Amino acid sequence: MQKKPKPSRPSPPGPRAYPVREADELLRYLLKTLAGQGRNSIKAMLARGQIHVDGQAVTAYNYSLQPGQTVTVHKEKPPEAPPLVGLSILYEDEHLLVVDKDAGLLSIATEQEKEWTAYRQLMEHVRAQKPEARVFIVHRLDRDTSGVMMFAKSEEVQQRLQTHWRDLVKERTYVALVEGAVRKPEGTIASWLKESKTLKMYSSPYPNDGQHAVTHYRTLRTGNGYSLLEVNLETGRKNQIRVHMQDIGHPIAGDKKYGARLRDLHRLGLHAKVLAFEHPMDGRMMRFEAEVPKALLRPFAGKGKA
Template sequence: MNKKNHPNRNQAKVKRYTVKEPAELLPFLLKSISNLSRNAVKSLLTRRQVSVNDRVVTAHNFLLQPGQTVSIGNNRASEETSMVGLAILHEDEDIIVIRKEAGLLSIASSQENELTAYRQLMAHVRTQNPKSRIFVVHRLDRDTSGVMMFAKSKDVQQKLQNSWQDIVRERTYIALVEGVVKKPEGTISSWLKESKTLKMYSSPYPNDGQHAVTHYKVIQASQGFSLLEVHLETGRKNQIRVHMQDIGHPVVGDKKYGAKTKAIGRLGLHARVLAFLHPATGELLRFETDIPRAFLGPLRGAK
């Protein structure tokens, strides 16, 4: 390859089309890009590879006006970098799936007024339609990282929440916990309740509270820490954190539930996999993220 073409390589990948007459975005793209199938063009929209006047657009029916420029290619960097503590993994007309970093609130409480995943995604969908909204389906604690999903309509939110146990096929977490867990795998079952100080705990009485079931498997262990793969059978508030404390191995950095160490400067909990049936199409979607590098630091030298 000729070296002098190197700096312009990314620019060459971006294709631009000028809109001549009013049209919806998907039909315009199908007409403009004759060498791609309908599904391939839809995929460009889903992967956020299409911009109108340098603003990312994913809606198939976005109305184009004469004089606008439609760009296709590596043109999403500007909006992605403006989002703090999250990245969009998937977006369509019904849902948004993100990877949240530790430290970002999913949604603010009535007492809090700070940047949240919810607020940023609301601003994102309103760049395409000022009336658009997003709706909370489930939450991750502020200090938990990983995959989470939002709905783009009240109907989709209700369908997901009402059928959560049937729609969600896999929820896998990675937990870095204190101490060496002796049993290579196990199941923890208890009835969870919330105290007056808003702390969850396992009730000593059967049928007293919400039933919670957690399955775990040891991936790796060292002198003072264990890395666990955790599968949720139920999704209760702080479930993993309470259950790890119950077996005497609190999550690293989780002072609220008995941890004594701050080995990685954050909570050692990451929502690694979320797999579910799409609420509109029924298609099985699966999103997997990497184990945070920080979780592996305390395990160096482990067998």
């Protein structure tokens, strides 16, 4: 006896597009537009990236809608991005990603090292929501430097940020654990940086010979053979802080390449604590801060908060 074919399951409904006719906030608009959907259900759809505005996933309840825009509701749940390892997202919109990177994670692969990187993970993260999406490197942190780092979501945003970096970026503050007791409460280091044939940066003894670099520092704590400094960059050259700390006789803890001698810190004692900038597309002031890792505070345990 011939078996009856099993009835095929109906395909899930495709995305539905809704025009925006007057200014409104996204959640309020959806509550009015999606009759029969409860507030919690709509919030869950927003959190899962199922609501798009003009083709971009939006998760903010209070996102400002303008007449002429299109809101698209995707009934299917998007595939989940793999969990991030060694970094967490501090902020995301259709133009930018700001992350807190752990020490030990490469920002982007090099010719010599093709391993799992912040860049590759974030590429998978954005493609889980939109298969054709991409991320673009704006600046880098060394593998063993932790802290705040920014990526662009388009070449246009990347170029704006890189071209107008000095105008858009208002603050880049690091915390550095250095060897020895820094006696001066604050200071400024300026030099001309060059790169050797072995790819090591150094300060040239000659004026105008290389890239001008300026680093400001303030001493936060000293003790147990270390100092904790707040470091503010006026320029952003390759390995700038590492070279300048070596120049004043207080190399970054754990930085064998630039003169560190002590071996009890199993990472680089450098952390990008604050990144503040004007949003490249709408001019909003943005400020992000990453908590100082405990490893950098351990030499001062029991001596109060930095």
